[in-house]
Amino acid sequence: MQSVDVDLSIIGMGIVSFSDVGINGDETVHDDIWTAKVTHPGINHGIQNVNVSISDGWSNTEVSTELIITNLAPRMTALELNPTTVSRGDTVDVSATVYDAHGVSTVVVDLTGFSCFSKSRRRFCQRNFMGFGLWSCWFGNSSC
Numbered sequence: 001m002q003s004v005d006v007d008l009s010i011i012g013m014g015i016v017s018f019s020d021v022g023i024n025g026d027e028t029v030h031d032d033i034w035t036a037k038v039t040h041p042g043i044n045h046g047i048q049n050v051n052v053s054i055s056d057g058w059s060n061t062e063v064s065t066e067l068i069i070t071n072l073a074p075r076m077t078a079l080e081l082n083p084t085t086v087s088r089g090d091t092v093d094v095s096a097t098v099y100d101a102h103g104v105s106t107v108v109v110d111l112t113g114f115s116c117f118s119k120s121r122r123r124f125c126q127r128n129f130m131g132f133g134l135w136s137c138w139f140g141n142s143s144c
């Protein structure tokens, strides 16, 4: 084989040339395993159809295949409890900085593990719909 090119335009990467010479993510030279190391920074996910073009220098073979891109889960980059030590009846302010490229619809503090909060879940107050967002709320219960 002379070249393996994959059209990754559907995820904004254009034509990506794979390697069998031990570079660009390829681990072993001339083992007929062609590799490219790519990173998808976009937000689209799901099954993407991609075209692969393989050439041996005399003829080309075109193959279509499916690339499955999973959706990255929301990430929490910071969590702050203030104060961190409380007495029964005190209130705790909770702030969380969360991120998801598709937006975050809810952030919830699950207090069901505490007997005094067994029927309650305190939802965060939303301050930012897209990108990095600081969410905050508080909880307190005098019976704890």
Ligand SMILES: [Ca+2]
Residues within 6 Å of the ligand: 019, 020, 021, 022, 026, 027, 028, 029, 030, 031, 032, 033, 034, 035
């Ligand atoms: Ca190889």
